[in-house]
Amino acid sequence: MAHSMHAGLKAWVDETEKLGKPDQVYWIDGSAAERVRLLKRAVARGFLIPLDQDRYPGSFYSRSNPNDVARTEHLTYICTAKKEDAGPTNNWMSPAEGYAKSKQIIAGSMKGRTMYVIPFSMGPVGSPFSKIGVEITDSLYVVLNMLIMARTGVKVLERLGTDGAFTKCLHTRADLDVKNRLILHFPEDNAVVSTGSAYGGNALLGKKCLALRIASWQARQEGWLAEHMLILGIEKDGKTEYVTAAFPSACGKTNLAMLIPPQGLKAKGYRIWTLGDDIAWLRVGADGRLWACNPEAGFFGVAPGTNSKSNPNAIATMRANSIFTNVVLGDDLSVWWEDGEGEPPASGTAWDGRPWKPGQKDADGKPVLGAHPNSRFTAPAGQCPSIAANWEDPQGVPISAVIFGGRRERLAPLVFESFDWAHGVYVGATVASERTAAAVGAVGEVRRDPMAMLPFCGYDMGEYFGHWLAMGKALKTPPKVFHVNWFRKDAKGKFLWPGYGENLRVLEWVLARCRGEGKAEKTPIGFVPAKDGLDLSGLELSNGTLGELLAVKPEEWSGELDGVKAFFERFGKTLPKELWGQLDGLRDRLKTKTAA
Ligand code: GTP
Ligand code: SPV
Ligand code: MN
Numbered sequence: 001m002a003h004s005m006h007a008g009l010k011a012w013v014d015e016t017e018k019l020g021k022p023d024q025v026y027w028i029d030g031s032a033a034e035r036v037r038l039l040k041r042a043v044a045r046g047f048l049i050p051l052d053q054d055r056y057p058g059s060f061y062s063r064s065n066p067n068d069v070a071r072t073e074h075l076t077y078i079c080t081a082k083k084e085d086a087g088p089t090n091n092w093m094s095p096a097e098g099y100a101k102s103k104q105i106i107a108g109s110m111k112g113r114t115m116y117v118i119p120f121s122m123g124p125v126g127s128p129f130s131k132i133g134v135e136i137t138d139s140l141y142v143v144l145n146m147l148i149m150a151r152t153g154v155k156v157l158e159r160l161g162t163d164g165a166f167t168k169c170l171h172t173r174a175d176l177d178v179k180n181r182l183i184l185h186f187p188e189d190n191a192v193v194s195t196g197s198a199y200g201g202n203a204l205l206g207k208k209c210l211a212l213r214i215a216s217w218q219a220r221q222e223g224w225l226a227e228h229m230l231i232l233g234i235e236k237d238g239k240t241e242y243v244t245a246a247f248p249s250a251c252g253k254t255n256l257a258m259l260i261p262p263q264g265l266k267a268k269g270y271r272i273w274t275l276g277d278d279i280a281w282l283r284v285g286a287d288g289r290l291w292a293c294n295p296e297a298g299f300f301g302v303a304p305g306t307n308s309k310s311n312p313n314a315i316a317t318m319r320a321n322s323i324f325t326n327v328v329l330g331d332d333l334s335v336w337w338e339d340g341e342g343e344p345p346a347s348g349t350a351w352d353g354r355p356w357k358p359g360q361k362d363a364d365g366k367p368v369l370g371a372h373p374n375s376r377f378t379a380p381a382g383q384c385p386s387i388a389a390n391w392e393d394p395q396g397v398p399i400s401a402v403i404f405g406g407r408r409e410r411l412a413p414l415v416f417e418s419f420d421w422a423h424g425v426y427v428g429a430t431v432a433s434e435r436t437a438a439a440v441g442a443v444g445e446v447r448r449d450p451m452a453m454l455p456f457c458g459y460d461m462g463e464y465f466g467h468w469l470a471m472g473k474a475l476k477t478p479p480k481v482f483h484v485n486w487f488r489k490d491a492k493g494k495f496l497w498p499g500y501g502e503n504l505r506v507l508e509w510v511l512a513r514c515r516g517e518g519k520a521e522k523t524p525i526g527f528v529p530a531k532d533g534l535d536l537s538g539l540e541l542s543n544g545t546l547g548e549l550l551a552v553k554p555e556e557w558s559g560e561l562d563g564v565k566a567f568f569e570r571f572g573k574t575l576p577k578e579l580w581g582q583l584d585g586l587r588d589r590l591k592t593k594t595a596a
Contacts, residue, residue, distance in 0.1 A: 005157075005161070005162045006157075006160060006161070006162050006163065006164070007162070007163075008163070009134060009160070009166065012134075012136075012168055013025065013117055013136065016106075016115070016136050016170060017115060019103065019106050019107055020106050020107070020108070020109055020110035020115055020138065020172060021107075021108045021110055021111050022110035022111070022113050022114055022115035022138060023110075023111070023112060023113060023114060024114050024115070025114070025115045025116075025117065026114050026115070026116050026117070027116075027117045027119075028116060028117065028118045028119065028143065028147075028152055028153055029153045029154050030119075030147070030151075030152040030153015030154055030155065030156070031153065031154075034153075035144075035147055038140060038143060038144060038147075039060065039144065041140060042060070042140045042141070042144060043060070045140065047062065047140050047141050048060040048061065048062050048140075048141070048144070048323070049061040049062070049329065049333070050333070051324070051333050051334065051335060052332065052333040052334060055334065056319075056320065056322075056334075056335070057319075057320040057321070058320045058321040058322075059318070059320060059321060059322045059323070059324065060144075060322075060323050060324070061323075061324050061325075061327075061329050061333075061335060062141055062323055062324070062325045062326075063325070063326060063329070063349075063351065063353060064198060064199060064325060064326055065176040065198070066351075066352045066353070067176070067178055068176055068178075068181075068197050068198060068199050068202075069199060069326055069351070069372050069374055069375075070199060070374045070437060070438055070439050070440050071183075071199065071200070071201040071202055071208070071249075071438065071439045071440070071455065072178075072181055072183065072197065072199075072202060072439070072440050073091075073439050073440070073441070073455050074091070074440070075091075075178075075181045075182055075183055076091060076183040076185075076202075076455070077090070077091045077092060077093040077098060077182065077183065077184050077185065078090040078091070078092055078093075078185050078187065078213070078458055078459070079092070079093050079094065079095045079097075079098035079099075079184050079185060079186045080092070080095070080186075080187060080188060080459075081094070081095060081188060084460065084574075085459060085460060086459065086460065087457075087459060087460025087461050087462060087463070087464075087571070087574070088460075088461075088570045088571060088572075089454055089457070089461050089570070090457070090458075090459075093184065095186055095188070095189070098182075098184045098186065098193065099186075099193070101182060102170075102182055102184055102193045102195055105172070105174050105180045105182070105195040105196065106170070106172050106174070106193075106195060109138070109172045109173075109174045109175075109195075110138040110172060113138040114138065114140075115136060115137075115138055116135075116136070116137050116138070116139075116140070116142075116143045117134060117135075117136055118134065118135040118136075118137065118143060118146050118150075118152055119132070119133075119134050119152065119153060119154075119156040119157045119160065119166075120132070120133050120134070120135060120146060120150035120151060120152045120156055120206050121133075121150065121151040121152075121155075121156045121159065122150060122206050122210060122211050122215070122281075122295035122296070123281065123293055123294075123295045123394075124151065124293075124392045124393075124394050125151050125155050125156060125159050126159055126394065127293060127394035127395075127396075128283075128394065128395075129281050129283060129293040129295070129394070129396060130293075130295070130394075131166075131167065131210070131211075131215065131218070131295070132156060132159065132160050132164060132165070132166040132167070133150075133166055133167040133168075133169050133205065133206055133210045134166050134167070134168065134169060135169040135170075135171060135205050135206065136168075136169070136170050136171065137171040137172070137173075137203070138171075138172050138173055139171065139172075139173045139198050139203065141198055141323075142171060142198060142203050142204060144323060145200070145204050145300070145323060145378050146204055146206065148297070148298035148321075148322075148323070148378050148379065148380050149204055149206060149207060149296055149297060149298040149300060149378065150206045150296065150297055150298075151297055165190065166190075167190050167191065167192065167210050167214055168189070168190065168191040168192070169191075169192045169194075169205035169206070169209065169210060170191070170192065170193045170194070171193075171194045171195070171203055171205055172194075172195050172196075173196070173197075173198050173203075174195050174196045175196070176196060176197065176198065177196060178196065179196075180195055180196035181195065181196035181197050181202075182194070182195050182196065183197070183202050183209065185209060185213045185214060185458055187213070187214055187217035187218075187458050187459065190214065190218075192205050192209040192210060192213075192214065194209065200300050200325075200376060201438075204300070206295075206296075207278075207279070207296065207300065208455075208456055211226060211279045211281070211295045211296070212226055212227075212228060212279060212453070212456035212457075212458070213456055213457070213458035214458055215281065215295075215458075216453070216456070216457050216458045216459065216464070217458040217459050219281070219467075220459065220463070220464070220467045223284070223471075223474065224281065224282060224283040224284070224471075225281070225282040225283075225467075225468070225471060226279070226281050226282075227244070227246055227279070227280050227281075227282060227451065227452075227453065228246050228248075228249075228253075228278065228279060228451070228452040228453050228456055229244040229245055229246045229253070229276075229278075229279065229280035229282075229292075229402075229452075230244065230245050230247075230253040230254070230256055230257035230275075230276055230277050230278065230280070231243075231244050231257070231275035231276040231280050231292050231293075231294055231397065231399075232245075232256065232257050232259070232272060232273065232274055232275060233272070233273035233274075233275060233388050233397065234270065234271075234272060234273075234504075234507055234508075234511060235270065235271040235272070235273060236268065236269060236270050236271075237269065240273065240388075241400045241511055241514070242275070242292065242397040242398060242399050242400060243399065243400060243401040243402070243403060243479075243507065243510065243511075244280050244282070244292055244399055244401075244402055244403070245402075245403035245404070245405060245484075246402075246403070246404050246405070246428070246431075246451050246452040246453070247404075247405045247406065247407075247433075247452055248406060248407070248431075248433040248436070248438075248449045248452045248454075249436055249438030249439060249452075249455075250302050250374070250436035250437060250438040251405065251406065251407045251433060251436065251452075251487075252405070252486055252499075253277050253278055254277040254278070254299060254301040254302065254311070254314060255310065255311050255314075255499075255500060256503055257274045257275075257276065257277040258272075258274050258277070258311055258313035258314055258317075258384065258386055259272045259500070259501055259503060259504055259507075260272065260312060260313065260386075260501045261501060261504050262501040262502050262504060262505070262538065262539065263538045264535075264536070264537040264538020264539055265504055265505065265508070265535065265537070265538070270504060270508075272386055272504070273386055273387070273388035273389075273391075274313065274381075274384050274386045274387050274388060274391070275292070275294050275387075275388050275390075275391045275397060276292075276294025276296065276381075276391070277299050277301065278296065278299070278300070279294065279295055279296055280292045280293070280294060281293050281294075281295050281396075282399070282471075283396070284471070284474050284475055285395075285396075285398065287398070287476070287477075288475055288476025288477055289398045289399070289475065289476070289477050289479075290398070290399045290402075290471075290475055290478065290479050291395065291396040291397065291398055291399065292396050292397055292399050293393075293394075293395075293396035293397075294381075294391065296381065297380065297381055297382075298378060298379060298380050298381050299314070299317060299377070299378070299379050299381055299384070300376055300377075300378050301314055301376060301377050301379070302374065302375075302376060302438070303324065303327050303337040303340070303371055303375045303376055303377050304337045304338045304339055304340070304371055304373055304375060305338070305339045306337070306339075306340065306341075306377075307339060307340055307341045308341055310339070310500050311500070313384055313385050313386045314377075314379075314384075315341055316383070316384070316385045317379045317380075317381075317383045317384040317385070318377045318379040318383075319383070320383065321379070321380055321383065322377055322378060322379040322380075323377070323378040324375075324376075324377050324378075325375060325376050325377075325378070326351040326371065326372040326374070326375035326376070327340075327351065327370070327371040327372075327375040327377075328344065328345065328348050328349070328350060328351070328356055328370035328371050329348050329349045330344075330345025330346075330347070330348040331345060331346070331347050331348050331349075332345055332346075332348075334348075336348070336370065336371070337370065337371035337375055338369060338370065338371055340371070343358075344358040344370065345358075346358075348370070350368065350369070350370045350371075351369070351370065351371050351372040351375055352372075356368065356370045358370075372437075373436075373437035373443075374436075374437040374438050399479045400479055400480070400511060400514045401479050401480050401481070401482055401510050401511065401513075401514050402424065402428075402479045402480075402481045402482070403481075403482045403483070403484055403510065404427060404428045404431050404451060404452070404481070404482070404483050404484075405431070405452075405483060405484040405485060405486070406431045406432055406433030406434075406449065406452075406485060406487075407433045407434045407436070407485075407486075407487040408432065408433065408434070408446070408485050408487060408488065409434070409487065409488065409489045409493075410488065410489070410556065411485075411553075411556050411557070411560065412483065412485035412488070413485065413488070413528050413549060413550050413551060413552055414484065414485060414486075414488065414496075414497055414506060414528075414529075414549040414550055415482060415483070415484045415485075415506045415509065415510070415528065415529065415550075416482065416483050416523070416525055416526040416527060416528045416552070417480060417481075417482050417510075417513050417520065417526050417527040417528075418480070418481045418482065418483070418526050419526060419527075421469075421472035421475075421478045421481060422469060422472060422578055422582065423481075423526070423582060423585075424472075424480070424481025424482075425465060425468045425469050425472065425481070425578075425579070425582075426579055426582035426583070426586075427481060427483050427526070428450060428451040428468065428481065429450045429451065429465050429468075429579060430448065430450070430560075430564050430567070431448070431449055431450055431451065431452065431483070432446050432447065432448050432449065432563075433446065433447065433449045433452075434446050434487075435447060439455060448563075448567045450464075450465070451464075451468075460571070460574050461571065462571030462572070462573075462574025462575040462576070463574050465575065465576055465579055466574070466576045469576055469578055479514070480510075480513060480514050482510050482513075483526070484503075484506055486499040486503060488548070488549060490545075490548065496545055496548055496549050497549055498539070502539060505534050505535055505536060505539070506534070508534075508535060509529050509533055509534050509535075513527070518533060519532060519533040520533060521533075523552040523593075524552065524554060524557065524586060524589035524590045524592075524593050525552055525557060525586065525589075528550050528552060529550060531546070531547075534546075554590045554593040557586075557590055558587075558590050561583065561586070561587055561590075564583055565583065568580065568583065
């Protein structure tokens with residue numbers, strides 16, 4: 001096979017084999033026949049359980065170690081020669097320490113196992129957007145997920161050639177002990193080392209590790225952006241416009257990317273096209289616009305809450321050839337999760353391996369969750385009914401609007417438009433959101449999550465904001481920048497906005513604003529839709545709800561200013577002066593408003 005041609009790759013594989021001491025080394029060729037063989041092997045070894053093949057053709061069940069079901073941000077490090085290059089929001093370790101610590105864990109950890117070598121391309125093979133990685137792993141679960149999430153195998157090796165650049169992605173499950181868990185990034189060496197976890201973002205190294213942390217570092221050097229964003233196309237009257245949106249983990253990217261137009265707007269003939277649900281790579285096009293490409297080939301989506309009412313496209317996408325992780329496994333070899341599809345199985349096994357029955361309560365009378373809140377499905381993007389015909393276009397798609405968002409019970413209105421690119425960067429840089437189950441930590445706690453990249457930016461975020469400002473200058477026609485919040489609640493704790501498909505009403509206003517149309521009211525934080533700015537036909541909102549959804553309360557926003565100031569101060573001299581100017585500008589606008 002062609003792999004012996006790339007001397008650097010071969011040397012690294014040989015060296016890792018000597019260290020990990022696997023029984024054998026296997027190079028992934030990426031063929032369909034190979035996938036079938038590996039699936040059989042995974043079933044024989046007990047890593048995967050085949051589901052009822054009539055109901056779920058080609059699909060399998062997997063259960064993680066119960067201590068390994070979400071990203072572990074406290075064990076995730078940026079290892080740069082200089083500590084300040086990682087910035088105040090990342091954990092830092094010196095490269096020497098990172099390599100030494102992980103070496104100890106990897107040494108001999110692959111004994112009795114196969115070491116797989118997965119050449120993969122993030123982005124269509126050969127696209128100017130794309131980057132090549134090679135993941136070495138001793139986990140067949142990781143291999144089978146990578147086959148769905150990335151383009152893999154011989155075609156990638158051919159593209160890599162004898163001296164192409166690639167990201168070294170080294171993964172070992174070790175014993176899945178948290179004590180041996182480390183997710184290390186060496187951007188100066190174009191390398192990732194991950195030990196002791198088999199969970200998605202910790203172990204599928206093409207995803208958050210390469211496509212965001214390493215790629216964001218490279219993007220800054222090379223003049224582009226690697227972002228935690230979905231990409232979607234909105235077609236009307238034969239014309240399709242594209243938007244990207246960055247929301248923190250488990251805050252609605254997959255759902256928005258696969259939106260189905262609501263009843264009331266159907267008459268207008270909208271069609272929504274999905275291009276990506278988690279990561280977007282953005283470049284300045286020859287035309288001076290911002291162009292986007294999804295580097296992934298599959299979806300690794302949150303299962304709970306996904307059903308044919310909330311997200312029918314996701315349900316259709318996972319109808320076959322999918323892997324379900326940490327959901328309920330029915331005794332009838334079905335899968336189920338809370339707020340899922342159809343009836344739960346009469347009996348089954350919960351995500352943590354315990355016997356489970358619907359309606360089961362714990363000692364305090366609380367319902368026992370069958371699926372972990374961060375349980376996931378892995379499904380090929382090409383199976384999505386709304387996948388755009390051009391989703392693999394090597395040139396990407398031109399972006400009209402960039403949308404930031406978070407999960408805020410209060411404060412942030414349903415939607416607002418920033419005044420210009422620089423103000424948009426301020427809006428992105430100050431996004432805050434309630435923590436979800438996608439990462440280990442206290443769920444619900446509000447934290448700043450700039451551009452939804454807090455856990456994923458591979459360098460000093462002060463410099464990252466500066467890079468965003470510079471990108472605006474490099475664009476002849478920058479997209480307009482918006483902020484949305486689907487999660488505002490009333491006094492009783494109920495969501496004010498129905499969300500999901502209804503979010504198209506907000507996108508419609510966003511695109512109208514991009515064309516210089518759409519009715520808006522100016523507020524201190526930006527433009528919000530005028531009372532009759534959103535098309536709400538066919539949607540019944542109770543009295544006063546729209547006002548509550550769009551309300552910008554200057555007192556509440558003034559209360560945010562200290563938090564933003566404290567957050568900005570953490571960056572010291574790397575925080576662009578322009579953002580301090582934006583904060584001052586907002587403070588002044590709020591003062592005038594509260595005084596008036
Ligand atoms: P990651 O894959 O972790 O990056 O998450 P994501 O941003 O793709 O989030 P996803 O679309 O999977 O949604 C996460 C949760 O938010 C699910 O429980 C959804 O049901 C819920 N959700 C998504 N969109 C909406 C919405 O418009 N309104 C409300 N109330 N909930 C939503
Ligand atoms: C997220 O947590 O943002 C995800 C899942 O998309 S993971 O692959 O674990 O990062
Ligand atoms: Mn994500």
